[in-house]
Amino acid sequence: MDMEDIGIETTEAALNEMRERKRSRRAAIGAGVAAIAGFAFGAGRPAEAQTAVSDFDILNFALNLEYLEAQYYTLAYQGVTIDKVGIGITGPGGAPGGAIIVRSNPIVPFTTPLLKQFASEVAAEEAIHVTFLRTALGSAAVAQPEIDLMNSFSALASAAGLGSGFDPFASELNFLLGAFVFEDVGVSAYLGAVGLITAPPYLDAAVGLLGTEGYHSATIRSRVFALGAAAQQAATAISATRAKLDGTGNDDVGLGVTSSGASTIACADANGLAFARSTAQVLGIVYGGGTGKGAFFPGGLNGNIR
Numbered sequence: 001m002d003m004e005d006i007g008i009e010t011t012e013a014a015l016n017e018m019r020e021r022k023r024s025r026r027a028a029i030g031a032g033v034a035a036i037a038g039f040a041f042g043a044g045r046p047a048e049a050q051t052a053v054s055d056f057d058i059l060n061f062a063l064n065l066e067y068l069e070a071q072y073y074t075l076a077y078q079g080v081t082i083d084k085v086g087i088g089i090t091g092p093g094g095a096p097g098g099a100i101i102v103r104s105n106p107i108v109p110f111t112t113p114l115l116k117q118f119a120s121e122v123a124a125e126e127a128i129h130v131t132f133l134r135t136a137l138g139s140a141a142v143a144q145p146e147i148d149l150m151n152s153f154s155a156l157a158s159a160a161g162l163g164s165g166f167d168p169f170a171s172e173l174n175f176l177l178g179a180f181v182f183e184d185v186g187v188s189a190y191l192g193a194v195g196l197i198t199a200p201p202y203l204d205a206a207v208g209l210l211g212t213e214g215y216h217s218a219t220i221r222s223r224v225f226a227l228g229a230a231a232q233q234a235a236t237a238i239s240a241t242r243a244k245l246d247g248t249g250n251d252d253v254g255l256g257v258t259s260s261g262a263s264t265i266a267c268a269d270a271n272g273l274a275f276a277r278s279t280a281q282v283l284g285i286v287y288g289g290g291t292g293k294g295a296f297f298p299g300g301l302n303g304n305i306r
Contacts, residue, residue, distance in 0.1 A: 053196065053304060053305060054304075055197050055198055055199050055202045056137060056140050057303060057305050058193050058197055058202075058206075058279075058305070059136060059202060059205075060137060060141065060142045060302070060303035060304070061189075061279055061301065061305040062189070062190070062193065062206070062209070063133040063134065063141060063142060063303075064144075064145060064297070064301040064303065065185075065186060065189060065282070066126060066129045066130045066133060067097075067130060067144040067147065068147055068182065068286070068296055068297075069126045069129075069182050069183075069186065070087065070123070070126035070129065070130045071102075071144075071147055071149065072126075072149060072168075072178065072179070072182065073119060073122045073123035073126050074123045074126075074127060075102055075169070076107065076108045076123070076169055076175055076178075077108070077120050077123045078107070078123065079106055079107040081100050082127050082130065083097065085127065087127050088130070088131065088134055088141075089130075089144035090143050090144075091141065091144075091302065092139055092141075092142070092143075096143060097143045097144035098143065098145045098146030098299065099146050099147075100146075100147050100149065101146070101147065101148040101150050102149040102150060102169075103150055103167065103169065106149075106169040108169050108171070108172065109170075110175075111172065112172060115176075115223065118219060118223075119175070122179075122216055125216075129209060129212075132205070132209075136202070136205060142302035142303045144302075145299055145302045146297065146298050146299045147296060148295065148298050152295040153166050153167070153168050153178060153181075154166050154167075155288055155295060156238070156241065156295065159241050159288070160234075160237040160238050160240070160241040161237055162234055162237055162238075173224075173227060176220055176224050176227075177224065177234055177235065177238065179216075180220055180221065180224055180235050180238060181238055183213060183216045183220050184221075184239075184242070184267050185242065185277070185285055186213040186216075186217070187210065187213045187214050187217050187267070187274055187275075188251070188274065188275045188277040188281075188282070189279070189282045190207075190209055190213060191274055191275070191276040191277075192277045192278050192279070192281070192282070193206055193279070194206050194207060195276075214274070217267065218265065221235070221265045221266075225255050225265050229256075231255075232255040232256050233256075235254055236254025236255055236256060237254070239252040239253060239254035239255075240252070240254065245285045245289050246277055246281035246282070247281060247284055248281065251269075251275045251277070252267065253268065279305050283301070283305075283306070286301075287300075293306075
């Protein structure tokens with residue numbers, strides 16, 4: 001998909017209305033820190049309660065997401081999976097890591113030196129995140145689940161109205177839009193998790209990871225914004241689709257310019273706060289609306305939160 005193929009119409013008025021209707025969900029998140037909140041996907045579907053979880057459960061949930069991000073960036077920059085560059089993906093007892101579904105030769109044809117350097121940096125940092133979490137978890141670290149980096153993107157692009165056959169490795173723009181899918185979700189996932197973690201060392205680690213994901217997200221959103229209206233409209237369509245998949249419909253902000261002339265680079269609510277998502281809401285996105293599995297994780301996540 002090239003920029004010319006993007007047919008989503010997003011007006012300044014629509015962007016302004018979208019931003020104005022954002023409301024802080026901090027109170028709701030704070031009220032549910034003792035347990036992971038359920039969520040309603042689609043009208044009329046009852047919330048699905050989840051049992052209380054341990055710090056290790058939360059860290060393993062994060063590890064699953066870091067596997068996804070590390071594989072994406074490493075394949076985009078180096079063309080190989082993270083286990084080929086010395087990053088562990090096995091689970092307890094040596095359980096093997098899942099396969100990666102990706103096209104042949106996924107190296108992105110970078111032409112912008114700054115963007116290539118950024119891809120190199122993020123690939124290294126996401127790989128380090130995997131190692132960091134695996135070290136913290138020790139023998140409790142789950143294996144990498146099966147990850148789909150082909151059909152998942154195509155389905156998401158179709159759901160967003162961007163056409164079928166989207167390939168995130170085909171161009172710099174596509175790479176940025178693929179990264180746009182992940183990074184905002186990572187920020188909201190870590191922010192939602194910090195209230196569930198009880199041990200101070202693990203809480204410190206989660207906050208540190210949140211900060212780095214925030215840097216990644218801001219850089220990606222800035223680069224997409226700088227590419228102009230068509231790229232901004234594609235990102236806004238992806239943003240709206242994420243909000244629909246997590247069951248809220250309104251906890252995400254696309255890219256554009258409001259009627260007051262302000263950009264919407266920061267994915268923040270009406271109070272200027274980053275959005276937080278429960279694990280169930282994150283799963284709604286990475287599973288593409290499926291239950292227990294789907295989209296980026298065809299067989300589901302590994303661990304107790306799935």
